[in-house]
Amino acid sequence: MDIKALIREVPDFPKPGISFKDITTLLGNAEGLQYAIATLADHCADLAPDYVAGMESRGFIFGTALACKMGVGFVPIRKLGKLPAAVHTIEYDLEYGTDKLEIHQDAYPAGSKVLMVDDLIATGGTAGAAAKLIQQAGGTLVGCAFVIELKDLNGRQHLPNVPVIALVQY
Ligand SMILES: O=P(O)(O)OC[C@H]1O[C@H](OP(=O)(O)OP(=O)(O)O)[C@H](O)[C@@H]1O
Numbered sequence: 666m667d668i669k670a671l672i673r674e675v676p677d678f679p680k681p682g683i684s685f686k687d688i689t690t691l692l693g694n695a696e697g698l699q700y701a702i703a704t705l706a707d708h709c710a711d712l713a714p715d716y717v718a719g720m721e722s723r724g725f726i727f728g729t730a731l732a733c734k735m736g737v738g739f740v741p742i743r744k745l746g747k748l749p750a751a752v753h754t755i756e757y758d759l760e761y762g763t764d765k766l767e768i769h770q771d772a773y774p775a776g777s778k779v780l781m782v783d784d785l786i787a788t789g790g791t792a793g794a795a796a797k798l799i800q801q802a803g804g805t806l807v808g809c810a811f812v813i814e815l816k817d818l819n820g821r822q823h824l825p826n827v828p829v830i831a832l833v834q835y
């Protein structure tokens with residue numbers, strides 16, 4: 666199945682010069698969505714995670730579906746101020762300025778094997794910060810999975826030395 670053909674490219678969104686990779690067209694296609702989740706699950710099976718963690722908000726969509734498919738629990742990594750119990754917080758760089766991500770301190774037992782999932786890796790700022798948070802919360806990061814990788818931005822440089830899986834690259 667050609668997943669790339671199901672991802673819409675929207676030029677100049679959210680600002681001039683950005684080619685936005687719109688996953689809503691993939692989500693709306695039943696066979697495409699099932700294929701994307703099944704393929705991620707196949708590629709990640711050997712990592713044998715205890716949990717899947719996904720970043721707000723598009724990472725929730727693929728992360729929750731993948732956790733279900735793999736038969737493990739899902740852990741949300743949220744933007745600042747959304748999680749109700751005690752959290753770990755990390756600040757990370759955006760193209761302009763900074764943002765913060767949080768994870769619950771008791772999201773999983775210490776030493777749990779955690780697979781990180783997001784829809785897309787661009788500069789790697791978000792994924793690099795989430796990887797650190799997963800470890801701060803006592804998890805062992807076993808891999809990172811993305812539907813889309815924007816290769817020229819070399820976001821992988823911000824990830825620790827674990828397997829990185831991407832279904833499609835631009
Ligand atoms: O590699 P980076 O340069 O950090 O960019 C990738 C991140 O950007 C998008 O999320 P966004 O922050 O736009 O939030 P959203 O999922 O709520 O749309 C995407 O879902 C990734 O999480």
Ligand SMILES: Nc1ncnc2[nH]cnc12
Nearest residue numbers: 683684685686687785787
């Ligand atoms: N080009 C892009 N398309 C969709 N989401 C993104 N997040 C960061 N860069 C993006």
